[in-house]
Amino acid sequence: MTKRVSITTIQVSTAVVIALAWEIIGRSSNDIFFVLGSPSAILTEFWKLLIHEELLFHCYITGSEALVGLLIGTVVGSSIGLSLWYSDTVAKVSKPFVIAVGTLPVFAFAPLMIVWFGIGFKMKVAMAAFSTVFVAFNLSRRGASSVAQGYIDVLRGMDATRRQIFRKVVLPSAMESVLASMRLNVGFALLGAFIGEFISSQHGLGYVVLRAAGLYNVPRAFAAAIGITALALTLDGMGALVEHYRFKLVQWITVPNELWSSSRRTKSRDSNR
Amino acid sequence: MTKPEVTISLRDVHKTFEKRGGGLSHTLSGVSFDVLRGDLFCIVGPSGCGKSSLLRLILGILNPDQGEIYVDPKRRADGIAYVQQEAQLLPWRTLLQNASLGAETRGDFDDDDVFRIRSSIEEYGLGKLESEYPRTLSGGEKQRVEIIRALDSNPCILLCDEPFSAIDFVSRLRISTLFKKMCKIRKITTLFVTHNIEEAIFLGDQIAVMSKKPSKILSTLRPEKDSSFDDAVKCRGTREFQSLFERIWEDLKE
Numbered sequence: 001m002t003k004r005v006s007i008t009t010i011q012v013s014t015a016v017v018i019a020l021a022w023e024i025i026g027r028s029s030n031d032i033f034f035v036l037g038s039p040s041a042i043l044t045e046f047w048k049l050l051i052h053e054e055l056l057f058h059c060y061i062t063g064s065e066a067l068v069g070l071l072i073g074t075v076v077g078s079s080i081g082l083s084l085w086y087s088d089t090v091a092k093v094s095k096p097f098v099i100a101v102g103t104l105p106v107f108a109f110a111p112l113m114i115v116w117f118g119i120g121f122k123m124k125v126a127m128a129a130f131s132t133v134f135v136a137f138n139l140s141r142r143g144a145s146s147v148a149q150g151y152i153d154v155l156r157g158m159d160a161t162r163r164q165i166f167r168k169v170v171l172p173s174a175m176e177s178v179l180a181s182m183r184l185n186v187g188f189a190l191l192g193a194f195i196g197e198f199i200s201s202q203h204g205l206g207y208v209v210l211r212a213a214g215l216y217n218v219p220r221a222f223a224a225a226i227g228i229t230a231l232a233l234t235l236d237g238m239g240a241l242v243e244h245y246r247f248k249l250v251q252w253i254t255v256p257n258e259l260w261s262s263s264r265r266t267k268s269r270d271s272n273r
Numbered sequence: 274m275t276k277p278e279v280t281i282s283l284r285d286v287h288k289t290f291e292k293r294g295g296g297l298s299h300t301l302s303g304v305s306f307d308v309l310r311g312d313l314f315c316i317v318g319p320s321g322c323g324k325s326s327l328l329r330l331i332l333g334i335l336n337p338d339q340g341e342i343y344v345d346p347k348r349r350a351d352g353i354a355y356v357q358q359e360a361q362l363l364p365w366r367t368l369l370q371n372a373s374l375g376a377e378t379r380g381d382f383d384d385d386d387v388f389r390i391r392s393s394i395e396e397y398g399l400g401k402l403e404s405e406y407p408r409t410l411s412g413g414e415k416q417r418v419e420i421i422r423a424l425d426s427n428p429c430i431l432l433c434d435e436p437f438s439a440i441d442f443v444s445r446l447r448i449s450t451l452f453k454k455m456c457k458i459r460k461i462t463t464l465f466v467t468h469n470i471e472e473a474i475f476l477g478d479q480i481a482v483m484s485k486k487p488s489k490i491l492s493t494l495r496p497e498k499d500s501s502f503d504d505a506v507k508c509r510g511t512r513e514f515q516s517l518f519e520r521i522w523e524d525l526k527e
Contacts, residue, residue, distance in 0.1 A: 150361040156334060157355030158426065160378040168374065172365050247365045247406065256382045259370050 037219035046223035049208070055227055061204040063231050065121065065193035069128020070185055070235075076129070077136025078178045085144040085170055086162070102138065106130045106192065110199055124196030124204070131192035132185040136178070143177025144170050172250040179246055183239040190232055205231070280348050280430060280462040281308040281331060286340035288326055300326055302487035303340070308464055308479075310348070313456055316466045316490075317473035317521060318483030324466035325358065328432045331464070348430055348462065354423035356436040360415035362407040369394065369403040372418050375426040393421050397451070412439035417448065424455055431456065431463040437472065446505040449475060454503070470525070474517045475505050482524040491524045 019039045026038030033041075049055040084091040110127065117123040147170050155165045197206025205227050212220035242249065251259075288301040300323035308314040318324055329335045330342055332355055344353075354375070362371045369387075372394060376386040394403055397417045407415060416439055423431060436452075437445050453476055456463050467473050473480050474496070482491045496517055502508045 148361075150357060150359070151363060153329075153334065153355070153357065154361045154374070155378065157332060157353065157432075158375050158378045159353070164378050168378065169363065172363065175365075250365045251367075251370065255366065255370050256373075256377060258382065258384055258387045259367075259373060 034216065035218065037222055041219035042222045042226070045217070045219040046226055049220065049223055049227075053208070055208075055224075058203055058205050058208050058224075059227050059231055062190070062193050062197065062206065062228070063235070065124040065196065065204065066128050066186075066189040066231070067235065069125045069192055070132050070182065070189035072125065073129040073132030073185065073189065074136045074178065074182050077133040077138075078140035078174075078181070081137040081140035081142075082144045082166075082171065082174055082178075084141050085166065085174075091141070091145075098137070102134045107195055110195060113196070114199065119200040123200075124193045127196035128189040128192035131188040135185050135188065136181045139177045139181035139184070140174055143174035147173040167254055172254050175246060175250050179239070179243045183236060183243065186232060186235045186239060190228065190235070194228070278310040278345070279307050279343075280310045280312075280345045281314075281464060282306075282341075282343040283327075283331075284341040284343075286327075286330065286337045286342060288323070288330065288335070288337055290326075299487040301330075301337075301489075303489050304483075305340075306481050306490055306493060308462060310345075310462055311460045312478045313453065313463045313465060313476055314479045314481070315473040315477030316464070316481045316483055317470055317525070318466070318468065318488065319485050319525065320468050322483050322485055322488045324468075324483065325434050328355065328434050328464070328466060331432060344430070352426050352428040353430040353432065354426050354428035356419050356423045356431070356433045358435045358438060360407075360412070360419040360439070362410075362415055362418060364407050367404050367406055368399060368410065368414075368418055371407065372421045372425065375422050379426065390421070390425055393425060394418075397421055397448075413441060413444045413448070416440055420448075420452060424459070424461075427459070428461060431461045433463065433465040435467050435469075436465075438467075438469075445472075450503070450505045452476075453505075470518055470521050471509070471514075474514055474521070475502065475508050480517070480521065482521055494520070 022036070023038045023040060026033050026036050026041070046055075084094070106127070109130070113123050113126050113130075117126045151169045151173065152165055155169055160168070193204070194206040197204040198210055201207040201210075205224050208224040208227075209221050212218075212224060284305050286301055286304045287299075290298045290300055292298050304327065306314075306316075316324060316327070326335060330337055331344060332353070362368075363374070366374070369390065373382070373386060373390045376382055376390065391400075391403070394400055397420070399414060399417060399421075402410065402414065407418075410418070416436055420436060437449060440448060449472060455461075465473075465476055478495065478498075480494045480496070482493075483489070484491050494517065496513060498508075498513070499511075501511050508514050
């Protein structure tokens, strides 16, 4: 038996043991079942949600709130973060403000979001955007300020303007950090959308959980949590896909057309790039 | 005969750096030399003698503490290129895209540029690799790309910081022969720093020997060279090569 197989076996059997223990404890008395539920009840509820209660629709709502918020947060945050590369003075002056804003718990402002954005889709997107913008800002700023000096010197040797240096070297180089921040932010964006739904909602996974808990239907709340996990994995997978093609993405932004959509293609040494 | 035109001139240049963790390092202590137009000027000196700082001073990335640096403004405006010790290829660009970086920054990039760059990639024997990313290239291949990129800007002045140090010995001989030919044909004023005495002897119209820190120029030679010096291998057999080697070695020993 190879090592890989044995590790998988241990993982699977651990999960089975935990599920069995949960099932046995859950069934031991009605009181405990009321608090903990049981795996079989969760699966039954999950199935019910999927068939009768439009679970996929709720996933779609929460997912699109998180995704739009994530994109807005990333674009705004990284634009500001990257632009600080242009001026050391602005970067230094803004530092205490940035730290102050960064330490603010976004959810403290959740009620204000209703005042600003109403109770609909926009409010959840705003929550998601606000929870992601700071991480995006911070990581992209750090990415831009840690670009290898050697790369910048190459462009300086070519008498490139500061704008060209930014476009050809700083932006592509910091793209790595921007994409990393995006994947890190998937969780925060979902959390933001979720809290938004907690405050006020008609649909979405937060709504399902809130209503299930309100009705003391613990298995249903757990079943909705499965949906959230699946959503997080999907978004993370999309991030991983973008990260995989980051060179192509960067070329699309910063390399002249003649060079990346080249008609004469030679076979690559490693074709799985 | 007209007086030769001076393209780069340094007079009594001093430069001191702050060491990491405090203290000062007196790197350049009164460096003076003249590079004539169209010349291949080699500076040979031990590792860490401030050769790279010297080039960064001439480029204007650093400023001298004392002394004067003159670069003919007309020649500088016509183009200056800089080849670094380690090829600085952008990892997210393919070989072709890296080679064309200079042409892009000059603006008005079009198909003619692509054609010209492709043909010099062929010339340096990299034609099959144009879609590769730098991480799959060897040190020598990267350095060739760096040289293609530098020469593509059609520079009047070329500054080289040990460009061949990462290349294996055999390719090194071949590339330096090609490099010398290119510089001569295009009449590029080249300042080439190296720690390799043999490379300096082969390449240099003028050879300056630099001391350890605090560095200054110990001696400047302008050797007589015949046609055997067009080839990096052939020149090694000549008596001139031997005697130059011994002279420079004597200077460096101290």
